[in-house]
Amino acid sequence: MRFPKTAALSAALMTAAGLAHGAEIEFWYGNTGNVETAILDACTAFNAAQSEHEVSCVGQGGYEVGMQKAIAAYRSGQHPVLIQFFDAGTLDLMLSDAVVPVEELIPDVDWDSYIAGARAYYETSDGRLFSQPYNSSTLLFYTNKTQLEEAGITETPETWEEVIAAARKLEEAGHECPFVTDAHPWRVLEQFAARHGLPIASKHNGYDGLDAEYIFNQGLIAEHLTNLASWREDGLVKLNPDTKAGDYAAAFNSGECAMMEGSSGSYAAAKKAFGDKYGITVTMTPMYEGHERHNTLVGGASIWVMKGHEEAEIEAAKAFLDFLRQPEQQLAFTAATGYVPVTLDALEALKASGKADAPEFATASVGIDTMNQPATEDSRGIRLGFYVQFRDIFMEETQKAFNGDQTMQEALDRAKTRGDELLRRFEQTYQSAKLN
């Protein structure tokens, strides 16, 4: 008979599981491609390094999908202990009452070892860290060294003025796509504003209260976006739909476009695609002349501990977080992906290893450098409600401007108005919630 055999087998399995002391927990992540491989490697390494706990890492196919599933899972009580969430969801999570701040959960860790640029994004305004930074990236400037040299440009441009001069030279040399961007607000708005020391919203981007208002539709930010639109008219800047690849990073990687602003996490893929064909340069993103450089924001994602789990599971989660924080783990992850190590001890370990100049760590030092520029109250991060939706609105309105349906100024004004409506609704939704 079949049934008793199955029953006996499952009974045996249950006993076996009971013998182990630790817990089996799930960790949900969103990345795909080579980053996913690196995450899975870390999970395997953790499970091999000790026998007490077992973490199974479950890919969700994307940050946003991961968040959707987490919301559904949390509402039905099926949520994992550990989950990776992306930067833009930070405030939604802080106010959700669904997570435990890591600093509260594991108080005996030296959290100050995290560099300020990476900490500020994930901590409350009184300085308590909510989540453990994981795949930390920031915005860098990528150039195709070979193509630039062919057009007679020997120095990597450092300012927007130089970038555009280089773009004109490339265009004159017959290059069809000098500079490419997807005009995503993370690149053209948030990182741009932070490094120029400008706020995109009042109350220091919302850090000082939910009653913030968007203020990006003026001054240098508005000027820059208007410039982007007119440079595109001139054929110096291309957007995703203008490229054969249909995607800015793919267009840069294939050599179709010569310069881009991209995440440090794009480095490994670009380097691999370039091979021996092209040389690659990664530097800090360009500034406008006459402006002091401030830090860029940390991007990517961090790991959050969700509420409502048993003690044993929490212990397993702590052990896994401790494991990921180790310098050698961070460096292995950096080498595989181009994400940036974000603790001081990891940086020291990198220096001590003497590999700081190796190609697989090319983004580490420049990434840290750009995140460690002098900070201002407005370059801590973005603390604005329904921010994911705002990003969509920003994309929609600016896309209309790039298509010529409205001017860039009109687009920014409309995005501000629609964004402010979101902020007011968020304020109302979380009326009774306190960020403590």
Next chain:
Amino acid sequence: MSNAFFRNRWLPFWLASPQLLVMFLFFYLPVFLAFFWAFHLERPFGGGSQFVGWANFQRVLADQEFWAALRRTVVYMLLASGSSILVALILALAADRAVRLSPLARNLLIWPKAVAIASVGVIFLFIFNPFLGVLAPLNEVFPGIWNPRINPLHTWIMIYIANIWSAIPFTFIILLTGLQAIPETLHKAAAMDGAGPWRRLRDIQLPLLTPQLFVAVVLEVADSLSGSFGLIDTMTQGGPGGATNMLVYKIYVDGFKAYDLSGAATQTAMLMVVVAGITALQYLFLEKRVKYER
């Protein structure tokens, strides 16, 4: 209910209960929740939901994006169902007239039914790719003349073609069966009286096809609302610049990508009312002109 069949008066309910349970769990419960959330401000992770009366409705009704999305939805509903029924009708008439190869065509035209709408989207996105697709040579000659990634008109053309392609089989089968059920004697009698093919189409085939046309219209109108989701999601994500953002897609984005559960629920409630209204109108006014008796 008359108890001619069932002596036990509860037996029918017991027999129907599995179906009723499924209907309740997967239809009535979500509908109820949608209306509940429409009157509350709901946090994504739960907790702290508060009653706000009609505030959500006021907000949605004052939102230009909602009206723009509703307008696009209605236009799409009319054009998409109209165009796909018209094309299917022409094909069905041709297949019915026993032109050469029509048995083969009858078979082939059913194949697209086997392709999921999301796959249709991906395939047509590639076919109309401005740099690699069928129109790429045109772009080589006149750069930028075709780019559905930027030009909303091109995007719509692409979506309509994909929709017609995927909607043809079902409507085609319904209409062809209807046409083949029209007695041959009527055609012969009309032909003897000197009626040409066009006249026979207008006075015999179309009037006798009204039941099938009615079914096709009702189903296609409803399908153009929900079926558009797969196409929009795979082909345009509502772009360029929100030009193809229809209500079903907007609801999905608001609810699942932007965590605005209340706003999404409110729009869902309103969409349900619109769809119920349109279907009711169809039955009230269109069905009167349907001739079921032959």
